[in-house]
Amino acid sequence: MIDKTTLWIVIIGLGLGSFFLRFVFTGLVGNRAMPEWLLRHLRYTAVAVLPALVAPQVVWPNATGCEFDPARLAAATVTLAVGVLTKNVIGAILSGAATLYGLLYLLG
Amino acid sequence: MTITTTKSAYLKGIADGAPFILVIIPFAALFGLLATEAGLSVIEALSFSVVVIAGAAQFTALQLMQEQAPTVIVLCSALAVNLRMAMYSASLTPWIGGAPLWQRALAAYLTVDQSYVIAMAQYEKAPKMTIPQRMGYFFGAVTPIVPLWYFFTFIGAYLGAQVPDGLALDFAIPITFLAMIAPMFRTVAHVVAAFVAVVVSLFATGIPYSLGVIVAGMIGMMAGAEVERRMKRRAGGPT
Numbered sequence: 001m002i003d004k005t006t007l008w009i010v011i012i013g014l015g016l017g018s019f020f021l022r023f024v025f026t027g028l029v030g031n032r033a034m035p036e037w038l039l040r041h042l043r044y045t046a047v048a049v050l051p052a053l054v055a056p057q058v059v060w061p062n063a064t065g066c067e068f069d070p071a072r073l074a075a076a077t078v079t080l081a082v083g084v085l086t087k088n089v090i091g092a093i094l095s096g097a098a099t100l101y102g103l104l105y106l107l108g
Numbered sequence: 109m110t111i112t113t114t115k116s117a118y119l120k121g122i123a124d125g126a127p128f129i130l131v132i133i134p135f136a137a138l139f140g141l142l143a144t145e146a147g148l149s150v151i152e153a154l155s156f157s158v159v160v161i162a163g164a165a166q167f168t169a170l171q172l173m174q175e176q177a178p179t180v181i182v183l184c185s186a187l188a189v190n191l192r193m194a195m196y197s198a199s200l201t202p203w204i205g206g207a208p209l210w211q212r213a214l215a216a217y218l219t220v221d222q223s224y225v226i227a228m229a230q231y232e233k234a235p236k237m238t239i240p241q242r243m244g245y246f247f248g249a250v251t252p253i254v255p256l257w258y259f260f261t262f263i264g265a266y267l268g269a270q271v272p273d274g275l276a277l278d279f280a281i282p283i284t285f286l287a288m289i290a291p292m293f294r295t296v297a298h299v300v301a302a303f304v305a306v307v308v309s310l311f312a313t314g315i316p317y318s319l320g321v322i323v324a325g326m327i328g329m330m331a332g333a334e335v336e337r338r339m340k341r342r343a344g345g346p347t
Contacts, residue, residue, distance in 0.1 A: 001147050002173045010169050010182050011152075015159035017187045023216035025197040031206035038198075040333040044301035045199035046228045048328030049192050050221065050289050051302045052309035052321045054282040059310060063278035072279055079283050083290020090127055092287035100279055 071103035111234065117241040121248020124230065127287075128222045128253050131280045135163050136257045140264025142167070146174050150265045157261035161220060161254060164318070165189040188317035195325060196224040203231045204246070206239050215243065218250045225288045232292060297339065301332025 034042075058076040060066040079096030083089065111117045136157065143153035160166055169186040177185075196219055204215060226249040231242060293299050305328025312320030 006173060006179050006182075007148065007152060009179055010173060010186075011156050011159050013179075013183045014162075014165065014169055014186050014190075017183065018160055018162055018165065018190050018193060019217055021187070021190055021193040022197050022219040023213060024194050025201045026205060026212045026216055027197075027209070029198075029201050029205060030209075030212070034202065037333070039202055040336055041329045042199040042202065043336070044298065044329040044332030045195050045325070046225055047289060047292050047298045048301045048305035048332060049195055049321065049325035050225055050285050052305040052324035052328060053192070053221070054285050055306040055309045055324075056313050056320075057278070057282050060313070061278060072282075075279060076282055076286055079286045080290050083287045084293055087291040089124070089287045089291070092290055093127055093283055096283040096287065100283070 071100055071107055074103055075100035111237060111241055111245070114240045114244040117237065117244035118248040118251075120230075121226070121245040122251050123248075124226050124245075125222070125249035125252045128226075128284055129256060131222070131284050132253050132256045133260050134277045134280065136260035137264035139163065139166055139170075140261040140266070141268055142170060143261075144265045144268065146170055148265070150262065153265035154258065154262050158258055161217070161257055162190050162193070163220075168318075185317050188319055191319070191322050192325065193219055195322070199228065200224070203227075204239065204242050207243050211243050215246050218247070218254055220250075220253070221285065222253055223250045225285065229288055229292055232294070295336070295339075297332045297335040300335045301328045304328045304331035 054076075058072060059068065061069055061072050064072075075096045078099040079092050082095040083092035086092070111120055139157060140150075140153050143156060144150065148156070156166060156170075160169075165186040168189045169182050172182040172185055197216065200215075200219070204212065207215070223246060227242070227246045230245055231237065237245070289302070293302065305324045308327045309320055309324035312323050314320070315323060
């Protein structure tokens with residue numbers, strides 16, 4: 001059983017801490033100029049952090065007990081390929097989902 | 109749809125955020141369910157989602173509290189999972205740093221993986237948007253997402269709504285993120301940044317507290333920045 005005091009300390013502490021992390025640059029730097037080398041790195045934040053976030057789930061999914069799963073890898077590959085070629089987000093999601101369910105069905 | 113006013117930016121944001129509805133509903137319901145199974149009341153589960161709005165960090169905190177980990181450890185671990193939000197904040201700053209403080213504070217509260225990636229994709233695609241349009245777009249993108257995060261936490265906690273295992277919903281997050289990221293690969297530098305980050309992340313899964321993603325992200329960003337610098341130098345531009 002989780003102690004109620006602990007729970008509320010965690011909820012409030014995590015809320016304040018998360019807000020600080022989210023606000024630290026947009027709030028405190030604001031529209032002051034940032035150095036060019038930093039801006040150059042920040043241009044790659046999205047394309048580096050999000051793939052790094054999902055890659056382990058693609059290769060070793062928790063859902064399969066961290067076993068390599070051809071259906072999930074194929075679905076990720078198809079999603080990315082359709083997205084790159086068509087630049088259509090919804091088309092990429094649907095292609096990926098169709099690949100995942102198709103292969104999960106076929107491979108049983 | 110072209111963006112000509114703040115209102116059309118807001119509406120386009122809603123449209124672009126809508127695909128994430130499918131991801132948010134099962135995960136919010138799952139959090140609500142696990143929270144009540146861990147002994148939280150419906151109000152406590154809902155408060156957790158409203159105050160924190162961060163899927164992975166909430167699951168981490170809940171798990172550690174159930175294991176009776178010390179409070180400091182719970183907080184530090186969950187915040188480490190959320191550390192990438194500081195990187196998102198930094199990368200949003202050149203785009204929205206000039207907005208009024210209250211708007212930046214509200215946007216900070218509403219910064220999650222989904223709103224960040226939706227907004228960045230649009231800002232890079234249409235760099236001529238004004239700051240009010242950028243803020244309108246951001247708030248549009250979270251409109252279909254965040255209220256559902258609250259509501260389905262409540263539903264999951266109140267009804268104990270089960271998500272069927274056979275749906276492979278664990279994969280909804282990777283697929284939606286990959287689909288959002290794909291159109292952002294505009295240059296070789298973007299591709300290199302992503303490739304390096306992925307390779308490092310696979311080797312870094314042993315790093316505790318989800319810090320592997322921070323390490324991988326930073327190394328990927330350095331790789332992308334370096335490729336950009338070399339390409340500019342080769343093109344004869346300033347380094």
